[in-house]
Amino acid sequence: MRRPELPLLAVTLTAVLALIVFAIANGLNPVLLTVSIMIAATPLMLAALGELVVEKSGVLNLGVEGMMIIGAIAGFAVAVETGSPMLGVVAAALAGAALALVFGVLTQMLLSNQVATGLALTLFGLGLAALIGQPYAGIKPPAFPRLDFFLSDIPVIGRVLFGHDLMLYLAFALLAAVWLFLSRTRAGLILRAVGESHDAAHALGYNVIGIRLAAIAFGGACAGLGGAALSLVRVPQWTEGMTAGAGWIALAIVVFATWKPGRVALGAYLFGGVTILQLNFQAARITPLWLLALALLLLAVNASVRRWQQGRPVAPVLGWWAATAATAALAVVWAPSIQSQYLSMTPYICTILVLVVMSGNRLRASLAAPASLGRVFHRTG
Amino acid sequence: MSALLSIRGLTKSYPGVLANSDIHFEVGTGEIHALLGENGAGKSTLVKAIYGLVTPDKGEMYVDGNLYEPRGPQAARAAGVSMVFQHFSLFEALNVAENIALGMSDPPGRAELWQRIRDVANAYGLPLDPGRLVGDLSVGERQRVEIVRCLLQSPRILIMDEPTSVLTPQEVDTLFRTLRQLASEGVAILYISHKLEEIRALCDRATILRSGRVVAECRPAEKTARQLAEMMIGLELTRPLPRLFTPGLPLLRLRGLTLPAATPFGTTLNNVSLELRAGEVLGIAGVAGNGQEELMRVLSGETRVDAEKLVLESRQIGAMGPNQRRQYGLLSAPEERLGHAAAGDMSLIENGFLTGNRRQRLAYRGFIKTATTANFARAVIRRFDVRTPSAETKARALSGGNLQKFVIGREILQRPKVLVVNQPTWGVDAHAAATIRTALRDLAAEGTGVLVISQDLDELMEISDTFSVLEAGRLSAPQRTGSLTIDEIGLMMGGSMRDHPGKDATRADA
Numbered sequence: 019m020r021r022p023e024l025p026l027l028a029v030t031l032t033a034v035l036a037l038i039v040f041a042i043a044n045g046l047n048p049v050l051l052t053v054s055i056m057i058a059a060t061p062l063m064l065a066a067l068g069e070l071v072v073e074k075s076g077v078l079n080l081g082v083e084g085m086m087i088i089g090a091i092a093g094f095a096v097a098v099e100t101g102s103p104m105l106g107v108v109a110a111a112l113a114g115a116a117l118a119l120v121f122g123v124l125t126q127m128l129l130s131n132q133v134a135t136g137l138a139l140t141l142f143g144l145g146l147a148a149l150i151g152q153p154y155a156g157i158k159p160p161a162f163p164r165l166d167f168f169l170s171d172i173p174v175i176g177r178v179l180f181g182h183d184l185m186l187y188l189a190f191a192l193l194a195a196v197w198l199f200l201s202r203t204r205a206g207l208i209l210r211a212v213g214e215s216h217d218a219a220h221a222l223g224y225n226v227i228g229i230r231l232a233a234i235a236f237g238g239a240c241a242g243l244g245g246a247a248l249s250l251v252r253v254p255q256w257t258e259g260m261t262a263g264a265g266w267i268a269l270a271i272v273v274f275a276t277w278k279p280g281r282v283a284l285g286a287y288l289f290g291g292v293t294i295l296q297l298n299f300q301a302a303r304i305t306p307l308w309l310l311a312l313a314l315l316l317l318a319v320n321a322s323v324r325r326w327q328q329g330r331p332v333a334p335v336l337g338w339w340a341a342t343a344a345t346a347a348l349a350v351v352w353a354p355s356i357q358s359q360y361l362s363m364t365p366y367i368c369t370i371l372v373l374v375v376m377s378g379n380r381l382r383a384s385l386a387a388p389a390s391l392g393r394v395f396h397r398t399g
Numbered sequence: 400m401s402a403l404l405s406i407r408g409l410t411k412s413y414p415g416v417l418a419n420s421d422i423h424f425e426v427g428t429g430e431i432h433a434l435l436g437e438n439g440a441g442k443s444t445l446v447k448a449i450y451g452l453v454t455p456d457k458g459e460m461y462v463d464g465n466l467y468e469p470r471g472p473q474a475a476r477a478a479g480v481s482m483v484f485q486h487f488s489l490f491e492a493l494n495v496a497e498n499i500a501l502g503m504s505d506p507p508g509r510a511e512l513w514q515r516i517r518d519v520a521n522a523y524g525l526p527l528d529p530g531r532l533v534g535d536l537s538v539g540e541r542q543r544v545e546i547v548r549c550l551l552q553s554p555r556i557l558i559m560d561e562p563t564s565v566l567t568p569q570e571v572d573t574l575f576r577t578l579r580q581l582a583s584e585g586v587a588i589l590y591i592s593h594k595l596e597e598i599r600a601l602c603d604r605a606t607i608l609r610s611g612r613v614v615a616e617c618r619p620a621e622k623t624a625r626q627l628a629e630m631m632i633g634l635e636l637t638r639p640l641p642r643l644f645t646p647g648l649p650l651l652r653l654r655g656l657t658l659p660a661a662t663p664f665g666t667t668l669n670n671v672s673l674e675l676r677a678g679e680v681l682g683i684a685g686v687a688g689n690g691q692e693e694l695m696r697v698l699s700g701e702t703r704v705d706a707e708k709l710v711l712e713s714r715q716i717g718a719m720g721p722n723q724r725r726q727y728g729l730l731s732a733p734e735e736r737l738g739h740a741a742a743g744d745m746s747l748i749e750n751g752f753l754t755g756n757r758r759q760r761l762a763y764r765g766f767i768k769t770a771t772t773a774n775f776a777r778a779v780i781r782r783f784d785v786r787t788p789s790a791e792t793k794a795r796a797l798s799g800g801n802l803q804k805f806v807i808g809r810e811i812l813q814r815p816k817v818l819v820v821n822q823p824t825w826g827v828d829a830h831a832a833a834t835i836r837t838a839l840r841d842l843a844a845e846g847t848g849v850l851v852i853s854q855d856l857d858e859l860m861e862i863s864d865t866f867s868v869l870e871a872g873r874l875s876a877p878q879r880t881g882s883l884t885i886d887e888i889g890l891m892m893g894g895s896m897r898d899h900p901g902k903d904a905t906r907a908d909a
Contacts, residue, residue: 204506211490211501218488221452222502223472389492 025323030284032319036312037291046298049177056178056186057252059290061086061244063189065268066275066282067196068240073272074200075233076213076390080136081121082241083265084143089114089242090249091147094159094256103162107185107246114242115235117143122234125394126227132392144259154256162251185247190283192240197279209233213388216395226395241265263366270369276386289365296364306356307349309364314342402461403428403587404449404480404556409458411444417611418444422458424606424613426556431578431588433598433619436608437631437828442591445608446558449589450482451475462556476504479555483545483562491534491664495544498533502548519550523577534664538687539570546577557581558589563597567686568856568889575601593829594857595624609633632829644864647677650848651698651729651817652710658693658702666690668697669872675817675848680839681877682863683852686892690872691852692734695821698850699731700724711817726757728816732806734825734852736799740806743795747787750794751776751809758813775812783808784834800831807835811842818842821852836862856885868892 041048065082072079092113097106121139124130162183172180200206209229212219216226248264249256267289274288275281318338325332402425409422419441426432434442447453449460451469460467462478469475472482489498496513500506507515513529520527525543533541542562549557559578563571578588578601592598598605599619607615607630615630622630651674658668668690675681685691696702697709700721709717711729721731733739741750752761752772761772776790783804787797794802803823810818823839824832840862843849852869853859859866865877868891875891883891 204500207493207497207501211493211497214490214492215488218490219501221472221484221488223451223476224501 024327025320026281026284028323029316029320032316033288033291033312036315037295040295044298049174051294051298052178053182055287055291055294056182058294059286060186060189061247061252061264062268062271062289063244063283063286064185064192064247065241065244065265066271066286067189067192067279068237068244069268069272070275070277070279070282071196071200071209071240072233072237073391074213074277074388075209075230076216076388076393076395077125077230077234078132078136078392079118079121079139079234079237080133080269081118081139081143081265082237082268083261083263084140085114085117085238085241086143086245086248086265086268087147087259087261088117088143089245090260091151091154091245091256092242093246094249095150095154097159097250098154098157101160103160103250106159106250107243110242110246111239112242114245115239118234118238118241119231121238122231126230126234129394129396132394140265148258151256151258155258157256159250159254159256162254183251185243185251188243189247193279193283200279210388213390216390216393220395230395241268244268267365267369277388278386289368292365292368296361299361299364305349305353306360307345307352311342311345311349314338314345318342402426403430403463404467404589405461406445406449407459407461409445409448409455409460411448411453411455419448419455420611422608422611422613424616426587426589428587429582429585430604431582431590431602433602433605434589434591434608435595435598435605435627435631437830440608440631441611442608443560444611446482446560446589446591449475449556450480450558473504476552476554479553480558481549481552481554481556482558482560483542483549484560489533489541489544492532494530494532495527495536496529498544499529499548499551503551515551516547519547523547523550523580524573525577539566542566542570542574546574550581554586556587556589558591560591561593562590563592563594567892568885571597595619595627598627599624607631628829644679646679646864647846649674649676650712651675651850653697654708654710656697656704656708658697658704660693661702666693666872668693671869671872671874673850673867673874673877675850677846677848678843679865680843680849680851680863682859682866682880683850683869683874684856684859684866684888684892685852685854685869687854689869689892690874691821691854691869693872694869694874695731695733695819695852698729698819699733700729722757725754725813728758729819730754730758730810730813730815730817731819732810732821732823734821736802736806737795741794741802744793746776746791746793747780747785747797747805748773748776748790750805751779754809755813776809779805779808779812782812783838800827803827804831804834807838811838815842815847817848817850819850819852822854823851824853824855824858832858856888860885 037051038048041051065086069079069082089110093106093110096109097103100106117139121135124135125132162185164181164183200210208219208224212224212226212229220226244264245261248260253260271282271285271289274285318335318341321335321338322332325335405425406422409419410417411419422441422445424432434445436442444453448455451471451474462480467478469478469480475482488502490501493501496509496516499516500512506512516527516529520543523546525547527540527543527547533544536544562574566574578590582588590598590602599622602619605617605619605627606613607617607627609631614633617630619627653671653673656668656671660667666689671690671694673681683691683694693702697704700716700719700723703720704717706715706718709715711724711727714727716724716727716729737743742753745753752767752775755761755772755775759771759775761768761775773790779785780787780790785797785805785808786801787805794805797805807820807823810820818839820839823835827835836858839849839851843864851859851863860880863880866880867877868875868888870892
């Protein structure tokens, strides 16, 4: 493992630990809580991985939300009509890719503005999905196959690792495939090169537009799969506007992950976790002070590990730990009430905060981002 | 000498322009052949056609007597044609080996590729570490990456497009050794450059293009640089006369500025001090990427620093933005003509307004004074002989040289106290370059302090009174022009004299 990843690992472990403590303290089953977080994270992970590949090729497609909801309704409708959820999944991927190719043709061949076209794609997708979805409201889809066998009966680990629906494993297979593709294959290298400098790639004789169209179609298929994971597995039902901003969160995850596949998975689980936990917070009477204490704890862990790693004295970090302890103590004594609407906002507020923090460090963000991201490629000669 | 590459009757036209018209020439095995011509003479289109990036309208190309019709760069490489680009076709965020693999049609595995890069690099005296990020390399090292990338394909014809424009004199020597070694192994080299002395030293034959046609063929060693230049432009050249340099009072002072890099591949400015006096042309030499862009931004006001670091006359202006600085008389013209110095989709009148607004009082209570603004732009066009259909023409429609004349002229007509220009004649043809250089000298003669940042040493030798070298974010103490030879300056540009002249903070000529 590369050394800079160590603080990240420590922070993740602390967060998982906090989750378990929270679950036990409130009489929830930590295993069930984990499983529901995994289910919530799957659609985000699928969509974000697709968008990661698109952005690596230098294209910014803001239409993820639209492609997700088209995938959601296409998958749902086909699954209901044919009775086969697997056909539904295929249809979702195809529908997402088809919608993405509309974006691709407009932006790559007709040179329309990527931001405006992406926004239009979202609006168009939401409207079209609502239209197609009219007859399907309130219907139950056919049950999704699960990976259920004897290993699932192992306590704790069996429940967490096995017995999930196939979409979850598909997401992880996709994670491995995308990572392998981008970092180990020649095709992945060419894709990254196109995203880095389309003019140089063109001068070397690579087909910039063709490569970008392929990436856009792949991203659309992934977003469609994410939509199907929502309508066929997570909910499972069709309601208008059911993606409820998941596409935008997927876009934020790509930035959060600094365009690295492994961190996309981490981000998806973080946001999935926040989405599930905010439901439980309301029941558990968690106050904002507790959340503040958690945030301080994570910062303290991060700073401590980083200093320890660099061999610097850990003493200056004690302030963070003191602040964490003080906030936690205050949270025990004083419990200000909060309206549930504020807790429902948590995933979105987290999205905004993450984007602010990431873009605050311009040097790092600009190093990680593909240099040609969002720039129009105009072929000459 | 048998013809390895022969071009017969090649013609290519773009809407409104005949880029190449009935071009004939031949390059033999082991020959270094120069293509000479001004900007827009058709050299780029011609080599793009040879490299398969452009499909000619008419005419044939032959390699080894066989008809050669490349459908793209991959086909060209398969036929043994490689090219080193003027603007490097490299990817900064990828490492050397990845960059090289991208330029090969059939790259070997990682371990073998790394070994072959090291082998070729050593064989031709071009040391390279395959694992380093290209963004961290110097310009000279980046060019090595391009060359090694070509050599790994064992090319038979190598095209070099302006390879030395960004190199130090020592790096140029290394490059020439490599090229001569390649030629002795039978590789035909097609060499494009503006630098006539280099062509005289290196090339066996030269084909001269003007307005898309072949106008002459010669042996460059038998001609003087002046003769070559006059063949290129079809005119007699005039050089600005030397003048007496009597520095006046200090106008602009930058004191001990240290500024961390703002971008991942930027340069950190390290304790940079300079002083510019009235009537002085101060040249700042250096290879691109050594802090020129950063220094330019500090002087123009795009990057703000502590107020007391930069002093114009007695006013502390370090914390001011560009507009306020313009008001007080510090004007600047950045390197990038389109998109930085001028807005491409706006007319020349509007572009004139953008920087002339304050000093020329082109607005009244928030409204543009249209007639005055148009007159200002027309005055620039007339005085600097900017070739444009009208003042309403969009900046993008002008050729590089004409837009550069407008951008520099726009500042000069505002009667600056101090003018800072970066690469004033970069990519500009000889005629326009001479006009701009003369204008800068004339401006200094009237008492303005002129600071010229340039990579072109010949240019600095010609126009500056004093000069400093910017290397790795450090600025050497100023020297009188003529007190050092080009070779010594080259060593300073390469960093090998870092501790020698830079220590002395006093002026060499004081």
